Amino acid sequence: MNYRLLYFASLRDRAGCAAEAVESDAADPRALYAQIAARHRLELAPEKLRVAVNGEFAAWDRVLADGDEIAFLPPVSGG
Amino acid sequence: MSAFRLAEIPIDGAALGRELASASAGACVSFEGWVRNHNQGKAVQRLAYQAYPALALAEGERILAETAARFAIEQALCVHRVGDLAIGDLAVWVGVSAAHRDAAFAACRHVIDEIKARVPIWKNEFYADGFSGWLHPDGSPVAE
Numbered sequence: 345m346n347y348r349l350l351y352f353a354s355l356r357d358r359a360g361c362a363a364e365a366v367e368s369d370a371a372d373p374r375a376l377y378a379q380i381a382a383r384h385r386l387e388l389a390p391e392k393l394r395v396a397v398n399g400e401f402a403a404w405d406r407v408l409a410d411g412d413e414i415a416f417l418p419p420v421s422g423g
Numbered sequence: 424m425s426a427f428r429l430a431e432i433p434i435d436g437a438a439l440g441r442e443l444a445s446a447s448a449g450a451c452v453s454f455e456g457w458v459r460n461h462n463q464g465k466a467v468q469r470l471a472y473q474a475y476p477a478l479a480l481a482e483g484e485r486i487l488a489e490t491a492a493r494f495a496i497e498q499a500l501c502v503h504r505v506g507d508l509a510i511g512d513l514a515v516w517v518g519v520s521a522a523h524r525d526a527a528f529a530a531c532r533h534v535i536d537e538i539k540a541r542v543p544i545w546k547n548e549f550y551a552d553g554f555s556g557w558l559h560p561d562g563s564p565v566a567e
Binding site: 421 | 538
């Protein structure tokens with residue numbers, strides 16, 4: 345399936361881009377993160393991240409659909 | 424206009440305070456978060472905020488709606504800067520109006536605490552030694 349990935353903060357720096365299109369057989373965010381973490385050498389463990397799908401927070405085992413926009417969110421630090 | 428906003432230009436706290444004006448409000452409490460020149464023993468020269476706008480706006484609105492439901496207030500507003508900021512700049516502004524001061528103080532505190540913990544905005548500090556780093560909510564550096 346085709347997904348659009350968004351990167352922020354330390355993950356953006358490490359991935360070297362703010363967004364990218366990926367083709368993947370991963371069915372949920374957990375499997376997808378494992379794939380892209382290996383490819384971009386991301387070192388933040390999934391337990392430290394939150395997931396968003398199509399602009400809303402989502403669970404790691406959410407079933408993804410073709411065309412979904414997924415973001416893995418590092419710990420926030422606004423304010 | 425939405426009660427939670429992201430701003431790429433300086434925040435005008437006085438103008439925001441006027442948006443809260445109400446004949447039935449007896450209290451207005453505001454909080455200003457400023458860019459500080461140090462963090463955890465390191466000299467900070469400037470910082471940059473990055474946001475996930477769609478989700479930040481949605482989560483910010485949720486926090487303000489939850490606050491209005493939980494405290495006896497009239498109105499709550501919050502504006503958070505994104506982009507490059509200098510020492511002393513206003514990074515975040517929260518304002519709450521209420522009939523009485525107790526609810527206004529408590530709600531204002533609640534809003535800034537929840538914003539810092541939940542809204543997808545990230546702070547990158549640039550240090551005097553030339554390095555920079557993304558921070559966790561508690562101000563400690565992200566390992567990566």
